[in-house]
Amino acid sequence: MSRTYKGFDGFTPLFAYAGKEGYIVHAELRPGKQHVQDNMPSFLTTAIRRARPLTSSRLLVRMDAGNDAEANVHVCLKEDVDFVIKRNLRRESKALWFQIARKRADASMMDKQKEYKRMSYAFHRQQQSMDTRIRTFKSPK
Structure with missing residues (x-):
């Protein structure tokens, strides 16, 4: 546990869900000061590889603006999955x-x-x- 970007003691949880049912395929509970993108490519690769055996359909990866990073796009392309990443306009x-x-x-x-x-x-x-x-x-x- 550590101070979050909102100034509270807490965690930065990461969850990867599969399907409409929301089965958890991967999860991490990280210190609150850790940025959501830290080690995300590794987390994403593991989540995709765990989700693959669950379906014969193509995988669709959805991520919010905190994960708008080139590294995530590279993982999705390398793992051959469809993906939607919300654009983060930053500045x-x-x-x-x-x-x-x-x-x-x-x-x-x-x-x-x-x-x-x-x-x-x-x-x-x-x-x-x-x-x-x-x-x-x-x-x-």
């Missing part, structure tokens, strides 16, 4: 991330507009072709 500008998202959304919207125009043009051409055929088969007045 990054939220405005910058908003601009990036906006640019991607705008680009995506442009792609959709182009596709819509292409489809509209194709539909219009098809409609003209059908109109021509229909006129061909109309009886004279």
